Amino acid sequence: MEMLKNFLCISFLVFGFLLLVHAQDQSGFISLDCGLPRNSNYSEPGTKINYISDADFIDTGSSESIKPEYKANLQQQAAYVRSFPEGIRNCYTINVTSGTKYLIRSSFLYGDYDGLNKLPQFDLHFGPNYWETIKFDEVTSSTIKEIVHVPLMDYVHICLVNTGKGTPFISALELRPLTNSSYASSGSLALYFRLDTGSVSNSSYRYPYDIFDRLWLPYSYSKWTQITTNATIDSGSHNSYQPASIVMNTAATPIDATAPMEFYWVPSDPSLEFFVYMHFAELHKMKANESRAFNINCNGKLLYGPLSPDYLYTTTIFTPTSLTAENFTFSLVQLDNSTLPPILNGLEVYTLIDFSQSETEKDDVDAITNIKSTYGVNKNWQGDPCAPVSYVWAGLNCSYRGLDPPRIISLNLSSSGLTGDIAPYISSLTMLQTLDLSNNNLSGSIPEFLSQMPNLKFLNLENNKLNSSVPAKLIEKSNAGSLSLGMGGNPDLCQSSSCKKKKSNNVLVPVLASVGGVVVVVVLLVAGAILFIPKRKRNQVEAGKINAESGHPNDSFESRKRQYTYSEVLKMTSNFERVLGKGGFGMVYHGVLTDGTEVAVKMLSPSSVQGYQQFQAEVKLLLRVHHRNLTNLVGYCNEGTNMALIYEYLSNGDLHSHLSDNSEVNVLSWEGRLKIALDSAQGLEYLHHGCKPPIVHRDVKTTNILLTDNFQAKIADFGLSRCFPTDGGTHVSTVVAGTPGYLDPEYSITNRLHEKSDVYSFGVVLLEMITGRPAIVRGHEKPHISQWVSSILSNGDIRNVVDQRLRGDYEVNSVWKAVEVAMACVSPTSAKRPNMNQVVTEIQDCLATELSRKNESLVTDSATSIETFSITGTTELSPLAR
Numbered sequence: 001m002e003m004l005k006n007f008l009c010i011s012f013l014v015f016g017f018l019l020l021v022h023a024q025d026q027s028g029f030i031s032l033d034c035g036l037p038r039n040s041n042y043s044e045p046g047t048k049i050n051y052i053s054d055a056d057f058i059d060t061g062s063s064e065s066i067k068p069e070y071k072a073n074l075q076q077q078a079a080y081v082r083s084f085p086e087g088i089r090n091c092y093t094i095n096v097t098s099g100t101k102y103l104i105r106s107s108f109l110y111g112d113y114d115g116l117n118k119l120p121q122f123d124l125h126f127g128p129n130y131w132e133t134i135k136f137d138e139v140t141s142s143t144i145k146e147i148v149h150v151p152l153m154d155y156v157h158i159c160l161v162n163t164g165k166g167t168p169f170i171s172a173l174e175l176r177p178l179t180n181s182s183y184a185s186s187g188s189l190a191l192y193f194r195l196d197t198g199s200v201s202n203s204s205y206r207y208p209y210d211i212f213d214r215l216w217l218p219y220s221y222s223k224w225t226q227i228t229t230n231a232t233i234d235s236g237s238h239n240s241y242q243p244a245s246i247v248m249n250t251a252a253t254p255i256d257a258t259a260p261m262e263f264y265w266v267p268s269d270p271s272l273e274f275f276v277y278m279h280f281a282e283l284h285k286m287k288a289n290e291s292r293a294f295n296i297n298c299n300g301k302l303l304y305g306p307l308s309p310d311y312l313y314t315t316t317i318f319t320p321t322s323l324t325a326e327n328f329t330f331s332l333v334q335l336d337n338s339t340l341p342p343i344l345n346g347l348e349v350y351t352l353i354d355f356s357q358s359e360t361e362k363d364d365v366d367a368i369t370n371i372k373s374t375y376g377v378n379k380n381w382q383g384d385p386c387a388p389v390s391y392v393w394a395g396l397n398c399s400y401r402g403l404d405p406p407r408i409i410s411l412n413l414s415s416s417g418l419t420g421d422i423a424p425y426i427s428s429l430t431m432l433q434t435l436d437l438s439n440n441n442l443s444g445s446i447p448e449f450l451s452q453m454p455n456l457k458f459l460n461l462e463n464n465k466l467n468s469s470v471p472a473k474l475i476e477k478s479n480a481g482s483l484s485l486g487m488g489g490n491p492d493l494c495q496s497s498s499c500k501k502k503k504s505n506n507v508l509v510p511v512l513a514s515v516g517g518v519v520v521v522v523v524l525l526v527a528g529a530i531l532f533i534p535k536r537k538r539n540q541v542e543a544g545k546i547n548a549e550s551g552h553p554n555d556s557f558e559s560r561k562r563q564y565t566y567s568e569v570l571k572m573t574s575n576f577e578r579v580l581g582k583g584g585f586g587m588v589y590h591g592v593l594t595d596g597t598e599v600a601v602k603m604l605s606p607s608s609v610q611g612y613q614q615f616q617a618e619v620k621l622l623l624r625v626h627h628r629n630l631t632n633l634v635g636y637c638n639e640g641t642n643m644a645l646i647y648e649y650l651s652n653g654d655l656h657s658h659l660s661d662n663s664e665v666n667v668l669s670w671e672g673r674l675k676i677a678l679d680s681a682q683g684l685e686y687l688h689h690g691c692k693p694p695i696v697h698r699d700v701k702t703t704n705i706l707l708t709d710n711f712q713a714k715i716a717d718f719g720l721s722r723c724f725p726t727d728g729g730t731h732v733s734t735v736v737a738g739t740p741g742y743l744d745p746e747y748s749i750t751n752r753l754h755e756k757s758d759v760y761s762f763g764v765v766l767l768e769m770i771t772g773r774p775a776i777v778r779g780h781e782k783p784h785i786s787q788w789v790s791s792i793l794s795n796g797d798i799r800n801v802v803d804q805r806l807r808g809d810y811e812v813n814s815v816w817k818a819v820e821v822a823m824a825c826v827s828p829t830s831a832k833r834p835n836m837n838q839v840v841t842e843i844q845d846c847l848a849t850e851l852s853r854k855n856e857s858l859v860t861d862s863a864t865s866i867e868t869f870s871i872t873g874t875t876e877l878s879p880l881a882r
Contacts, residue, residue, distance in 0.1 A: 026050060028177035029213070030094060034170045035063040035080030044076050047207050051077055054173065058092045059382065060084060064169070066111025070140055078109045078142070083169040084160050088844055089125070089391045091159035091383030092173060098154045101180045103212060106158065107172040108134055109142035120166020123852055125159040128357040128387030130852065132190070134168075142171070144215070146191040147353060148183045153362050157383045161391075163849055164817065176213045181240040184320065185275050189350035192274065195219040197344045198226045198250030210244035211236075216346065221263070224252040227343065229283040235314040241277065243346050248281045248314055251343040261294075261332040261342040265349075272351045273322035276330075279346035280309040280317070292340035297331040298323065306335055309343065322352050360386040360398070361405040367428035368396070368408060374423045377416060389675070390847045397628035399431065410434035410628055414460070414690055422447050422461075431455055434626055438462040438486065439692045446470055446493070456483065458626050463489035463692070470494070481562035481635075484626070562635040566642040573601050590649065598649035599634055603642075618645065621718045625691055629683030631706060631716040650714060652707035659702060659768055667803075670810035672711060673769040674818070674847040679713035680705050681843055684762060685836040687715075688755045693723045696753055700761035701742045701775075702768055722753060741775030741784065746830050756830040759839065763825025770818055772803030786826045789819065811853040814846045821846070 031051045033040075038055035055063075061082040071079055084090040096102060104126075110119060119136040124145060132145050149156075156175075160168035183189060196205065199218035207213035233248040235241075254261045267274070282292065295305030296317065309315050332342035359365070365385060372381050379394050386398035386406035397410035408429050418440035426435065427449040435456060442464040450459060451473035459474070470493065477483035487493055570576070572591035581588040586605035592598055622633040622645075637644040652658070655676060658668055668676070680700075687695040697704075698720040706716045720737045736748050742764050744757035764775050767785045775785050792801050798816055799808070821842045827833050834842070 025211075026207075028097075028100075030096075030173075030175040031077075032057060032092075032094075032173040033077040033080060034082040034172055035061075035065070036077075037063060042076060046075060047213075049207055049213070051172075054082060054092065057094055057173075058082070058090065060087060060090045060380070064113040066109065066113045067115075070109075070111040074109070077107070077172040078111070081109070081111075081113050081169045081171050083113065083167055084162070085167050087162070087380050087382075088841065088848065089159050089161050089380075089383055090168065091125075091157045093155055093157055093382075094173070094175065095155050096151050096175065097177070098151050099180075101148065101150045101178040101183065103146060103148055103176040103178055103214065104156070104158075105144060105146045105172075105174045105176075105215075106170060107142060107144045107174070108136075108169065109171050110136055110139055110169070112139050113169065114167065118166065120168065121163065122166060122168035123161040123163050123848075125157075125161055125383070126188075126355060127157045127159075127359050128384045129355040131353070133163075133852065146215075148178065148185075148189040148191075148350065149355070150180075150188075153359060153365070159383045161848060161852075162845070163852060164813065164845055174213065178212055179240040179242075183241075183275075183277070183350070184318070185350070185352060186322070188353045188355045189275060190353040192349040192351050193217070194348045195346065196247045196250070197224075197252040197347050198228070198247075200226050200228060200250055205244050205246055209246045211242060214244070216244055216247050219347075221252070223255055223259075224261070225255045227251050227253055227283050229312075231283075231312055233281050233312055233314060235281075239314045239316055241279065241314075241316045243279045243314060243316075247346045248279065249283070251281070251283055251345040253341050253343045257341040258334075259341075260334070261344065262329060263347075264327060264329040266327045267325075270326040271324065273324055274328070275319050275322055275350045275352065277316060277318045277348040277350075278344060279348075280307065280315045280343065281313060281345050282309040282311040282343070284340065285311060290339050291337070292343070293335040293338040294342035295333045295335065297333060299325060299327075299329055300331075305333075314345075357387050358403065358405045360384050361407050363428055363430070364408045367425045368393070368411075370425040370428075371411075371423050374420075374425065375413070375416070375418045377413070379416075388851065390678070390844055390851060397434070407431040409455070412436040412627070412686075412690065413440070415439040415692055418442055420444070422450070422466075424449065426450075427453065429453075434458040434628075436460040436626065437464065438489075440464050442466060444468075446474065446487075448473070450474060451477065458484045460486040460626065461490065462486045465492070466490040467492035564635050564637045564644075564646060566637055566639040566644075569601060569603075569637050569642070569644055569646075572599065572646075576603075591646070593634075597634075598651070600647045600649045602645045602647065604644065618718045618721075621695065621721050625687070625695070627683055627686040627690070628712070629679045629686070629714050631714045647716075650706040650716075651709045652711060654703045654716075655705040655707060655713065655765070655769075656702035658707070659772055660774070662805075667805045668711075668769075670806055670814070671847070671850050674814070674843060674850060676705070676707070676711065676713040677766055677769055677818075678840065678843045678847060680715060680765065681762065681836060681840045683713070683715040684758055685840050687721075688758070688836050691723075694755060696722050696724070696755055697758050697761075698722060698753070699738055699742070700758050700765060701739050702765055705765065724755075744830070745828055754830050756833045756835065759825050759833045759836060760827075760830075762836075762839065763822045763833075766818065766822040766825065770803065770815065770822065771801055772805060786823065789823065793819070811850045814849040814853070817842065817849070818846045 026049065029049070031049050032054040033051040034054045036051070036053040038053050041050065041052040043050050061084045064081050064083045065079060066081065106124060117139065119139070121133065121135050123133050124131045126147065126149070131147065134143055136143060158173060160170060162168055194214060194216055196216040196218050199220065202218045202220070204218060205216040210216065228250045233245045235243055235245050235248055252261070278296070284292070291308070293306040293308045296303045296307065304317055307317065332344060334341050368385050371377070381393045383391065385393045385396055385408060389400070392398060395412040396408055398406040399409045400406050409431050410433060411429065412434070414436045418437065420442065421444040422437065422442055424447065426432070430453070432453060433455050435458070438460045439462070443466065445468035446461065446466055448471050450456065451471045467490070470487065474483065474485060478485040572593055573589040576587070576589045578590040579587060580590050580600055586603045589601045589603065590598070591601045626632070631650070632648045633645060634648055635646045637646070658666070684697065684700065687697060697715065697718065699717060700715070704715060704717045706714050708714065736743070736751055738744070738761070742761040744760040747753055747757045764785060767789055768775060771785065771789065773785055773788065777783055777788070789801055798812060798819065801819060802810065802815055821834070821839060825833055825839065
């Protein structure tokens, strides 16, 4: 027997059978011809569907036309495509009616539009969730993907994702509202096939024959014959599915009237969960001695019966719960007292699709979308802002808590060319903890709403053109230590009580905390001095003296963090009971604050000259930078020679300890390693490109990458960090510092420091994550890890490079790409290394490829047994639980 297959890969052939009928109501239809020039529209001649350009629904992509030789006999919407040669994820935003059930269809026809004659492969995402991988059999074949979905928001995002196997493109997007009582399931459904089983014309049907514009494909089987009627079939008055009348006017029945009517298919994945919908209508006017009754069996078990379809009325039988099996055989078996064999008019089969990843909270999406529009943000901000994690918008950090929607907790628009007032939409980001608007051209006053944001802990407004008074509540929060506030570099900005005094010389009056807080920051600024500087002198320092080493103005060193006494440090560390580590500065201890928050306390050793210098450098840096992938400074202590920095405690320790753990129990997965690599790369990217002036870490290594309880990575230990000059210089001369094995060979020879010195070190870290080997293997020859990888790759076997503890559980293409990125980073010459922006993009690509593998091979725990069918139609039977 022929096996049913997924019939949805069909062409855009103009349906020659379509008659010139009056177009039915297209209310609620959204029909986008992707690539059609902006403001263009037309009515497709065959279907009479009204199409418009997609240009107003997406910010990126280019309009292309398929080759003329492939346009013959195609529907008009196949002539153009929108291609996405740039960016990894490009997304449409389409407004819909939330709570309404939609049929959503995406269509793709390659047609050699790019002249490469090379079939691409890419992923299709629906919002934050993987939908399908798009593949093609030949240049002229098209792929069509359909889902039935109920949006929870008043918009949907449909995204094309580049997986490194060709440029994504799309031909058409179509959304059709359905009746909410149809296609009941426990989630969204992906079409497996939809068949006109009684077809006598071998033609496909869609709108206007089907009011929902479903595509019905002809299906014939050698053991079946067809019966037809010219009478009108009632498909709508009692049936929410309303299959096309032209489909219901014909039915299949077995040639051998005594034999069961059978069909079967073998799932591509036995874990797939299927929902089946069968449409029946009696086409034969029964005589007094005639009857048609049959049972419906699946894999030998009764599903429903007996069924006697009503004359000229549609009855739909469907599964209320999903079916799973290694193969499916359906049998329609005639009852003994029936004079006529079974019939089947139409068949639809869907699979349950995993759209479990929550979309970002709607209020946050609305707010960040309005911020994007207000400022004309020049970033690839498309699709869901926070999900999936691999594609979180640049400059955003989000919180992910269980099944709750992701929330935006950090917004970094530093150096983004912003102008005008501070957008009021920011106030709608109620979970925001960090806001960085520094180094822009923002003007006007600081809005009061910033002081009313309940979770805001870090606010950087430095180097703008803000004026007027600072809201009093912001000053109060800063003085209380609950808000880290940066406002330097705004010459016309001052406290309300001092505006007139300072207006003449445009000197910023800093927002100061307690006298004790002033002491420590000045002490840390002036090397070797542990002195109290009077306020007038302190203001002179803050007014703009140039730091000879970094080439940028001295930080105002406002007291942005809480000051702790030495007795409090003793109490929080239980008299330095638990040691976490040791460095050139001194010891690091575990501590617990009075509110239960765990911290790491870095104590400065009085005898450590090197440690004191690193201590100062770390303070100066951490007071001016803030990023989710950099360790966060909680506070400090300054009492005579007792000086300490207090950091957030990262419970999973450093990356080195996890890579060097040879146990087979707690092995970091490949996905986990890529996420750590991405976090670390984004932290370095921020230092190199998000800070003004840029910062080079100089000591990137696995022991300086710390991990939170959910394995989010944060870069630590900034004692060796250096800033580049603000005059456009690309490197500085320094005494070589760093760790053997991670140290840039070009820097060690020339003493010329460059941001790509960090890139080299990161490349070594990435190789360690791939291989599970240390940077330098102890032994007589002490080969460097990059040399070892090169020697193994010369044999062309990537699997011998990868950490054997992973046991092959990874996507090979993802690993290959990661190795290529790492080897490019460790190039002996800096000119051949990528910058951190490029590295972040490549690692995102690696992670996307690995996540795609996991989506494709997803195995559910469902062991759903064969369930009884529900029935809807002209009878009095009610549907079973849905």
